[in-house]
Amino acid sequence: MNWQVGQNMVCDRPEQLLSGCIIVAQDDESVMISCPAVGIVVTGEPHRLQELGWKTDDKSLRNSLLPMSQS
Structure with missing residues (x-):
């Protein structure tokens, strides 16, 4: 999995069960989720968090992939 700051x-x-969380910091060894x-x-370490x-x-990934409506 590709962990990126700002990812939901x-x-x-x-x-x-938690939702509405976001990655606030990330490096090669750890990820911080708020x-x-x-x-x-x-x-924690990415593999352990997974x-x-x-x-x-x-849901947020699907929304970000939807094409923008054209006027």
């Missing part, structure tokens, strides 16, 4: 994220782990609606910040259920928010 969700966590779909049954014990902790979930402002619930007031938490998660930091194992814990973190993934891109497909």
Whole structure:
């Protein structure tokens, strides 16, 4: 997975379903995800975050890929 600052994220782990989260910092070794609606910040190695259920928010990804309406 390609982790990028500004990317919208969700966590779909049954014990902790989170949405409305965003990557606020990223480097080769760690990623920081902020979930402002619930007031938490998660930091970890990308592969470990992915194992814990973190993934891109497909809804926001689909919206960003929609063509702009033409006038």
